[in-house]
Amino acid sequence: MKINRDKITRLRLAITGTPGVGKHTCAKILCKKLDLELIDINKTIIENNCVAKIDKTNGNEINQKKAKKVLKKVMDFEKRFVVVGHLAPYVMESTDVDLIIVLRRNPYQLRKIYKKRRYSASKIKENVSSEILGITSYDVLKVFGKRKVAEIDITNDNIEKNVEKIEKIVNKQSIKEFGKIDWLSLIYENKDVDILLNKL
């Protein structure tokens, strides 16, 4: 029987999540370990003039149609890749990848990251709220369907351990989980709803 080597060597993965969760940090290590090409969504969008309107305060407006087309072309060229970026659910389609991992991170940790990055108060509020409400996960689920999606909480483990968790899902050594991360209950219990959602 003839073996289709293409099928064996092919690996099409996406990593997404709220800004600052650790997508690029994990993806870079994973690429080295598994010999994957890293496709950076933001970089690809900028380099191929897919920004419709520059807005430093609220975030750039993307030409979604063009970005989808350009990214598809880049992905088509690669056999083993991880495509990385928080815009994944808005500039990709389900058929582009076999698996998409949403990294999740405790909102208190995330807020510290944003403060270090000197994000504006409104940008912090927007991103922390988005993580608490699981906006990216919801949007990913809508576009890619439950069969292709997994969530990983990176909060309590070091980077290497989190990369291992991704690897295990990729290699089907651990079961994909989705919908179990609940920051809203956590901040309710801590009586921090106002601090994290309203008074940032």
Ligand SMILES: Nc1ncnc2c1ncn2[C@@H]1O[C@H](COP(=O)(O)OP(=O)(O)OP(=O)(O)O)[C@@H](O)[C@H]1O
């Ligand atoms: N697993 C981890 N555990 C603890 N800290 C981490 C982990 N992964 C990344 N970090 C730290 O979190 C910060 C943000 O990581 P990174 O820049 O990779 O996020 P990102 O999701 O790619 O952000 P952006 O969407 O803005 O590009 C970095 O300071 C990084 O060192």
Ligand SMILES: [Mg+2]
């Ligand atoms: Mg990044």
